[in-house]
Amino acid sequence: MHSKSAMHAFTEGVRAVLPLMTGMLPFGLITGVTAIGMGMSPLDAMGMTLLFYSGSAQMVVLQLMQSGALPLTMVVTALVINLRFLMYSAALAPHLSDLPRRKTWPLSYLLSDQSFALCSLKFGAGSLGRSAFPYYLGTALPMWLGWNLAVLAGVYLGTGIPESWSLGFAIPLSFLALLVPGIRNPAMLGAAVTGGALAVLAHDLPYNLGLLVASLGGVISGLTFEQLRKGAPVAAEAP
Amino acid sequence: MTDMNPWLTFALIGLGTFAIRLSFIEFYGALRIPPMLRRALVYVPASVLAALVLPAVVFKAGQPGIDWGNPQIPAAIVAGLVAWRTRSTLLTLAVGMGVLWALQHWGL
Numbered sequence: 001m002h003s004k005s006a007m008h009a010f011t012e013g014v015r016a017v018l019p020l021m022t023g024m025l026p027f028g029l030i031t032g033v034t035a036i037g038m039g040m041s042p043l044d045a046m047g048m049t050l051l052f053y054s055g056s057a058q059m060v061v062l063q064l065m066q067s068g069a070l071p072l073t074m075v076v077t078a079l080v081i082n083l084r085f086l087m088y089s090a091a092l093a094p095h096l097s098d099l100p101r102r103k104t105w106p107l108s109y110l111l112s113d114q115s116f117a118l119c120s121l122k123f124g125a126g127s128l129g130r131s132a133f134p135y136y137l138g139t140a141l142p143m144w145l146g147w148n149l150a151v152l153a154g155v156y157l158g159t160g161i162p163e164s165w166s167l168g169f170a171i172p173l174s175f176l177a178l179l180v181p182g183i184r185n186p187a188m189l190g191a192a193v194t195g196g197a198l199a200v201l202a203h204d205l206p207y208n209l210g211l212l213v214a215s216l217g218g219v220i221s222g223l224t225f226e227q228l229r230k231g232a233p234v235a236a237e238a239p
Numbered sequence: 240m241t242d243m244n245p246w247l248t249f250a251l252i253g254l255g256t257f258a259i260r261l262s263f264i265e266f267y268g269a270l271r272i273p274p275m276l277r278r279a280l281v282y283v284p285a286s287v288l289a290a291l292v293l294p295a296v297v298f299k300a301g302q303p304g305i306d307w308g309n310p311q312i313p314a315a316i317v318a319g320l321v322a323w324r325t326r327s328t329l330l331t332l333a334v335g336m337g338v339l340w341a342l343q344h345w346g347l
Contacts, residue, residue: 027328051253078252084280089260090262097263108257177327179285198290223278223282
């Protein structure tokens with residue numbers, strides 16, 4: 001009986017995540033194409049993909065490699081980009097932390113924006129009980145498989161694409177596609193405008209420090225805007 | 240750290256990302272996000288992504304200063320509008336690249 005309800009929850013998760021994958025697949029494809037376009041070997045590109053399982057961190061590192069940044073800058077920037085997973089982890093922990101490590105470690109590796117969005121809605125709506133884990137896996141496994149296959153497809157397509165196609169421009173475009181729909185209130189807009197403007201002004205700082213300065217400035221300005229508009233509700237990060 | 244093997248860099252990022260994802264699931268109950276940090280984290284994606292996008296659009300590699308004739312600028316503006324109206328990654332990429340290629344092709 002339990003395995004049947006687990007299977008049901010898994011299938012439900014798969015069905016919920018499939019529509020969200022249409023947005024992820026082109027991003028994966030572009031990530032693969034870009035990695036190859038930057039001169040990475042297919043092995044390096046796929047190793048990076050499997051180790052990170054994070055498209056935005058991967059794109060950041062590719063962009064920083066292009067501009068000759070220090071490895072330390074790459075590590076710090078990629079981890080700052082991924083700090084949002086701290087919130088996801090905190091939100092899902094009440095529902096998943098009872099599981100043994102052989103489940104929590106793999107499920108943590110598989111944590112994505114999409115799985116978080118679906119599961120936080122589902123877990124919040126009602127108690128899935130022991131079905132929480134299979135539901136989570138149903139959302140997470142197709143994402144993982146789809147992402148790696150999309151990057152792999154891009155890696156093989158990428159080898160045949162000439163430089164005159166300016167595919168490097170796909171990196172800022174993909175960030176733009178993540179950035180714009182994520183702006184849900186004036187404080188977030190303030191954070192984005194400040195972050196972007198500071199990054200342009202601080203562009204000449206050594207070691208890509210401008211990026212960190214700008215990011216920090218953006219966050220502070222977001223908090224300041226929030227403070228100024230106190231009383232107005234602040235939208236949560238979850239889509 | 241300048242000559243670091245790229246795989247070491249990748250492994251550090253992979254491990255760090257895993258640790259961030261695992262954090263609260265592993266230490267549930269023992270670990271709490273300070274309220275100030277929780278509020279600050281909301282603004283991390285917007286400010287970091289904007290800080291990545293803008294310089295990459297307005298500056299050309301190896302060139303100092305902003306070249307306002309850079310076709311990436313109008314292409315990014317159009318792509319931003321598409322992202323805002325459609326929320327589609329695919330359309331944003333397609334339109335942005337399309338505008339860039341059109342401007343390059345016709346030398347506008």
